[in-house]
Amino acid sequence: xxxxxxxxxxxxxxxxxxxxxxxxxxxxxxxxxxxxxxxxxxxxxxxxxxxxxxxxxxxxxxxxxxxxxxxxxxxxxxxxxxxxxxxxxxxxxxxxxxxxxxxxxxxxxxxxxxxxxxxxxxxxxxxxxxxxxxxxxxxxxxxxxxxxxxxxxxxxxxxxxxxxxxxxxxxxxxxxxxxxxxxxxxxxxxxxxxxxxxxxxxxxxxxxxxxxxxxxxxxxxxxxxxxxxxxxxxxxxxxxxxxxxxxxxx
Ligand code: PEP
Numbered sequence: 417x418x419x420x421x422x423x424x425x426x427x428x429x430x431x432x433x434x435x436x437x438x439x440x441x442x443x444x445x446x447x448x449x450x451x452x453x454x455x456x457x458x459x460x461x462x463x464x465x466x467x468x469x470x471x472x473x474x475x476x477x478x479x480x481x482x483x484x485x486x487x488x489x490x491x492x493x494x495x496x497x498x499x500x501x502x503x504x505x506x507x508x509x510x511x512x513x514x515x516x517x518x519x520x521x522x523x524x525x526x527x528x529x530x531x532x533x534x535x536x537x538x539x540x541x542x543x544x545x546x547x548x549x550x551x552x553x554x555x556x557x558x559x560x561x562x563x564x565x566x567x568x569x570x571x572x573x574x575x576x577x578x579x580x581x582x583x584x585x586x587x588x589x590x591x592x593x594x595x596x597x598x599x600x601x602x603x604x605x606x607x608x609x610x611x612x613x614x615x616x617x618x619x620x621x622x623x624x625x626x627x628x629x630x631x632x633x634x635x636x637x638x639x640x641x642x643x644x645x646x647x648x649x650x651x652x653x654x655x656x657x658x659x660x661x662x663x664x665x666x
Contacts, residue, residue: 419624421640422580422647423664424456424479424541425654426509426628427463436463439657440470446661450475453647455664456507457654461495468504479507479541482515485528497536507539509649511567513547513586523566530579531571539578541626541649542567544607548587556585557606564610573615580624581607582649588629590651597642600627604644633662640666 431439436459447455458479459467468478484494500508510533511526526542533540544563546556560583568576583603585595595603604625612620627639628649639645654660 419646422454426458433463433466443657477506485532509541512543526567541580543582545584560606568614573619582626582628584628594630601642636663636666
């Protein structure tokens with residue numbers, strides 16, 4: 417089963433709209449001929465419109481870093497899936513570990529967001545991963561199985577067709593410590609197996625699972641060469657157009 421890799425840049429809370437436009441101006445020519453992989457930029461909400469406009473007609477798509485599950489309402493500070501779709505956003509990160517850690521995101525809210533993102537035709541990137549204490553206590557597999565099964569609960573394989581999962585060991589995010597390709601591959605196999613339990617064998621073998629956690633130009637190739645690693649979710653190294661283009665073209 418050949419899976420088109422998906423390389424997404426998570427800018428977190430960096431770049432003003434003007435800086436975002438400047439990034440795109442520098443980045444697009446570097447990846448203009450690149451058809452092998454799906455390329456996605458995920459700026460903060462405030463820069464989504466600027467990045468959608470600047471990437472129009474290119475091979476680069478745009479994702480949000482979060483969304484609410486409701487259509488509209490009294491949810492100060494939130495943004496709905498409908499609002500994202502209306503502006504040309506195609507992807508959305510759900511359950512990033514920083515949202516789980518600082519903003520009370522739970523397996524249950526991830527499940528609700530996933531369901532609604534799929535209903536709106538967005539490509540959801542659901543993040544899962546263990547913290548250091550869980551890895552050291554040999555709990556990685558349990559954590560991944562729990563996060564995946566709860567995220568996928570009540571969703572059919574047909575509905576979940578666009579699902580992407582990102583394995584992001586929390587101890588590797590922004591720390592410069594990357595999981596070895598072998599550690600990542602092992603975790604990806606657990607996630608694929610859990611997807612098989614929820615959605616069936618055919619779905620699981622087509623499911624794209626990204627690795628995220630200190631991906632850099634010099635480690636991208638070895639990670640991406642693993643059979644079950646289908647792309648990368650890149651934080652820090654996606655802020656620089658040259659670096660991110662090198663990762664895309666690993
Ligand atoms: C991330 O933000 O999802 C991430 C993986 O960050 P970094 O690449 O900086 O570790």
